Amino acid sequence: MDEIRKLERCVQDIRHTDPREDKKRIEETKGGLLADSYRWVLDNATFQQWQQDQHGRLLWVKGDPGKGKTMLLCGIIDELHSLLPRTALLAYFFCQATDLRINSATAVLRGLLYMLVKQQPSLVLHVRKKYDHAGKTMFEDANAWVALTEIFVDVLQDPQLSTTYLVIDALDECVTDLPKLLRFVAKQSSVSSRVKWLVSSRNWPDVEEQLERAGHRVRLSLELNAKSVAAAVDIFIQQKVDQLAQEKQYKAEVRSSVLQYLTSNANGTFLWVALVCQDLTATPKWNVLKKLALFPPGLDSLYRRMMQQISESDGAEICQQVLAATAILYRPVTILELTALVESLEDFVEDLESMRGIIGLCGSFLTLREDTVYFVHQSAKEFIFTNASHEVFPHGIEAAHQAIFSRSLAILSRTLHRDMYYLEALGTPIDNVQPPEPDPLGASRYPCAYWIDHLYYSKPMSQANGFSDLQIAGVVEEFIREKYLYWLEGLSLCKCVEKGVVSIARLWSLVQMWDRDGLTQLVQDARRFVMYHKGAIESYPLQIYASALLFSPTNSLIRRLFQHEEPEGITIVPSMSSSWSACLQTLEGHSNIVRSVSFSHDSTRLVSASHDSTVKMWDTKSGASLQSLEGHSDYVNSVAFSHDSTRLASASNDGTVRVWDASTKACLQTLDGHSDSVNSVAFSHDSTRLVSASHDKTIKIWDASSRTSVSNRTYLRTYVGAESPIREARGCSYVRS
Numbered sequence: 001m002d003e004i005r006k007l008e009r010c011v012q013d014i015r016h017t018d019p020r021e022d023k024k025r026i027e028e029t030k031g032g033l034l035a036d037s038y039r040w041v042l043d044n045a046t047f048q049q050w051q052q053d054q055h056g057r058l059l060w061v062k063g064d065p066g067k068g069k070t071m072l073l074c075g076i077i078d079e080l081h082s083l084l085p086r087t088a089l090l091a092y093f094f095c096q097a098t099d100l101r102i103n104s105a106t107a108v109l110r111g112l113l114y115m116l117v118k119q120q121p122s123l124v125l126h127v128r129k130k131y132d133h134a135g136k137t138m139f140e141d142a143n144a145w146v147a148l149t150e151i152f153v154d155v156l157q158d159p160q161l162s163t164t165y166l167v168i169d170a171l172d173e174c175v176t177d178l179p180k181l182l183r184f185v186a187k188q189s190s191v192s193s194r195v196k197w198l199v200s201s202r203n204w205p206d207v208e209e210q211l212e213r214a215g216h217r218v219r220l221s222l223e224l225n226a227k228s229v230a231a232a233v234d235i236f237i238q239q240k241v242d243q244l245a246q247e248k249q250y251k252a253e254v255r256s257s258v259l260q261y262l263t264s265n266a267n268g269t270f271l272w273v274a275l276v277c278q279d280l281t282a283t284p285k286w287n288v289l290k291k292l293a294l295f296p297p298g299l300d301s302l303y304r305r306m307m308q309q310i311s312e313s314d315g316a317e318i319c320q321q322v323l324a325a326t327a328i329l330y331r332p333v334t335i336l337e338l339t340a341l342v343e344s345l346e347d348f349v350e351d352l353e354s355m356r357g358i359i360g361l362c363g364s365f366l367t368l369r370e371d372t373v374y375f376v377h378q379s380a381k382e383f384i385f386t387n388a389s390h391e392v393f394p395h396g397i398e399a400a401h402q403a404i405f406s407r408s409l410a411i412l413s414r415t416l417h418r419d420m421y422y423l424e425a426l427g428t429p430i431d432n433v434q435p436p437e438p439d440p441l442g443a444s445r446y447p448c449a450y451w452i453d454h455l456y457y458s459k460p461m462s463q464a465n466g467f468s469d470l471q472i473a474g475v476v477e478e479f480i481r482e483k484y485l486y487w488l489e490g491l492s493l494c495k496c497v498e499k500g501v502v503s504i505a506r507l508w509s510l511v512q513m514w515d516r517d518g519l520t521q522l523v524q525d526a527r528r529f530v531m532y533h534k535g536a537i538e539s540y541p542l543q544i545y546a547s548a549l550l551f552s553p554t555n556s557l558i559r560r561l562f563q564h565e566e567p568e569g570i571t572i573v574p575s576m577s578s579s580w581s582a583c584l585q586t587l588e589g590h591s592n593i594v595r596s597v598s599f600s601h602d603s604t605r606l607v608s609a610s611h612d613s614t615v616k617m618w619d620t621k622s623g624a625s626l627q628s629l630e631g632h633s634d635y636v637n638s639v640a641f642s643h644d645s646t647r648l649a650s651a652s653n654d655g656t657v658r659v660w661d662a663s664t665k666a667c668l669q670t671l672d673g674h675s676d677s678v679n680s681v682a683f684s685h686d687s688t689r690l691v692s693a694s695h696d697k698t699i700k701i702w703d704a705s706s707r708t709s710v711s712n713r714t715y716l717r718t719y720v721g722a723e724s725p726i727r728e729a730r731g732c733s734y735v736r737s
Contacts, residue, residue: 006132010124013136014114017101022094025369027074030274031243036235037068038075040228046220047076050196058189058214061200062207063222065379066271066299067229068236069200070094072222073169076198080165091115092167095174098374098381100331104176105184109148110139112166116155120162126154142498142624145177146665149184150630156188156195164195171201173378182210183664190215230268237262240277248285257289265297271377272299275306275364303383306364307391315361318344322362324392324400326373327384328457330450335359335371340443341407402458408447409479415444416486418565419542421493426542426567430492433541441490448490452503456510473511477519484526485562489541497538501530501622525557528580534623535588553579585623589616596638600645600662607648609636615650617662627665631658638680642687642704649690649704651678657692659704671702 027033041047050059063069073092080090093111097103102111117124130138130147138147155161174181189197201207203223211217222229237259245255258280266273276295283291296305310319325342326333335355339345348355352371359366359373365380366373375381384392393400420440421433435441441448460472479487491500504527511523530537533548545565552559555578592611599606605626606618615629615636634653641648647668650658657678659669676695683690683704690704 010131011117016110019093019111033074034239037232038072046218050218054193058197058217060211061220062203066269067222068270070169073200087162089119089162089164095170097173097175097378098332105181106144109152123155126151146627156192167198169200171199171207172204186210186214233266233268236270237273254288261292267297272302307388319362320392328400332372332374333446336442337446338373340411398459401454405454405458408451411444411447416483416490426546430539445494448494449496449499452507456506473514473516473519480522480526481561485544488537488544492537492541498622498624505621522557529558531585553577555579587618587623589625598640600641601643602645607639609639609650611635615639629660629665631667640682642683643685644687649681651681651692653677657681
């Protein structure tokens with residue numbers, strides 16, 4: 001029973017979202033799935049080639065915005081469900097750029113993995129290998145992508161894996177780490193004939209470039225199948241018009257006019273039809289024909305018309321401010337968060353129903369799901385920046401960032417204080433913390449994570465909008481002096497301390513440009529404080545007021561400012577130095593001796609080699625572990641970055657040198673010409689050659705230009721330390737040192 005509970009807990013922790021529920025929600029949001037609007041693809045030669053040919057392992061469905069790619073994949077999924085044998089596996093995932101839960105590469109793999117283990121429970125054993133040691137955090141921390149890719153590869157190579165179909169919709173809406181996801185799909189789709197991949201995206205060159213590297217691939221372009229798509233749109237129009245006619249009680253001639261207009265102007269675009277019908281739903285039937293003529297063909301033209309309607313409405317100003325804020329926010333926000341962030345919405349803090357009405361006025365661009373505000377489609381957000389920027393941002397995008405920054409700091413200054421969740425016990429672990437109801441941080445979660453980002457992109461040095469850098473510097477200094485520790489507590493409770501570390505580094509780079517020495521020193525001290533105590537703060541929120549203060553230097557500005565928060569009753573305090581040591585960060589993660597370290601040449605990453613047989617890569621800003629490279633069978637003695645920072649090399653006691661891709665962690669080359677342990681390795685300045693030194697008394701120079709995933713044993717030259725005659729053999733020169 002204990003083992004069963006562990007398995008169930010593991011599966012529950014994999015689940016970040018259930019793609020089956022996302023599929024149902026998407027279909028309901030778009031008005032339901034019409035079989036006749038997608039069945040054309042089942043007879044398409046390209047689709048049949050992918051489905052029936054064992055060599056057709058990757059199908060890429062591509063098309064412009066609004067062409068119905070998502071609903072097409074929903075239909076294909078339903079057909080596969082009915083056609084595949086019961087032993088086959090089918091997993092899918094729907095990316096949406098406007099939904100933080102489902103817009104990252106890790107979310108994609110997590111969703112697919114959840115569906116696979118639900119269908120074939122034995123696959124969870126591959127997850128348990130890592131999960132039993134790390135728990136749920138392995139799916140959420142900085143190493144999540146590394147852990148998930150390793151697990152996923154093991155799953156796909158499982159000899160008991162049934163025939164498997166993997167479907168990913170809207171790759172272009174994977175906001176975080178899309179290049180990693182594309183490389184992973186391209187590589188893995190070429191590995192096993194038992195696994196077929198189906199993906200969709202817009203016609204993006206970057207997507208095409210990566211997927212072109214996949215073997216056994218086929219493409220299905222919706223633009224090249226325009227007749228089939230247009231016929232499907234006509235069916236969709238028929239269904240939407242019938243629904244409108246029934247709900248609004250149209251007369252026959254009105255119904256006919258609506259049907260004809262939509263059919264003539266849809267131009268094979270589902271989204272255009274859906275937006276027009278949404279507007280007609282709120283239009284009285286006596287005004288339908290007059291209103292109908294105002295909808296121009298084409299998505300951009302329709303968005304322009306919708307924007308004009310907003311501009312002419314009584315709520316024009318407030319709608320534009322809502323659109324401006326929503327467009328520049330870094331994630332979808334709740335109504336409560338939006339109300340706090342937009343000054344003109346202050347009067348609606350206790351009137352969420354009116355807020356829903358305001359979002360409704362922006363209905364052509366925004367939608368509400370469970371009281372969270374989203375764009376109706378990524379193309380709507382893009383239209384605002386490319387075609388309506390002067391209307392939505394009358395004072396410029398920087399001014400909009402300035403407004404969000406100012407509101408964020410006002411919210412935080414008003415709401416942050418010690419022990420916001422009433423934990424009381426200083427040792428309460430974050431995993432045991434449950435937000436009270438109502439959540440004191442309900443309106444502060446977004447400002448906590450992103451106030452510095454909005455300050456940075458408001459470009460304060462420009463002195464635009466009447467704010468000088470000195471005025472802003474004064475506001476920032478006051479906040480740090482009065483609220484810094486409470487902000488760190490908020491970050492811990494929101495589980496985004498790592499984001500805070502990166503943000504405070506960004507703030508430090510900004511304040512150095514201001515002529516304000518006191519603020520520069522304060523932010524530098526604040527940065528050292530959070531970097532030094534990051535581990536304790538993110539695991540135990542209230543340790544900010546205990547160990548973090550007590551174990552900071554006596555002259556730390558933050559310690560002195562918040563001395564009144566130190567725990568009472570402690571008679572013996574640790575003896576601390578007066579100032580911060582030279583140590584900026586302590587990076588922990590290796591399980592044995594660390595033998596070598598190297599910075600990337602852009603200084604953003606650090607790589608380390610250890611006797612635990614692994615190489616680890618670290619983010620130098622946050623101190624987060626980014627990747628763990630496994631493959632050596634003995635101690636790793638040396639590691640080096642190439643000068644272009646795209647590759648790294650490691651030398652091991654197993655007698656080999658390995659060359660790795662610094663982005664994907666894939667091993668590109670294994671160089672095994674030494675007869676004893678390899679102690680040192682370095683790249684040439686042009687990154688085309690690699691040199692290694694070994695216990696076998698030789699130095700070898702290797703060709704490092706190859707980027708293919710093959711074992712490469714060709715070396716250019718060997719220098720022998722002992723007395724030896726000059727020999728030429730197999731393209732290798734042996735020379736006295």
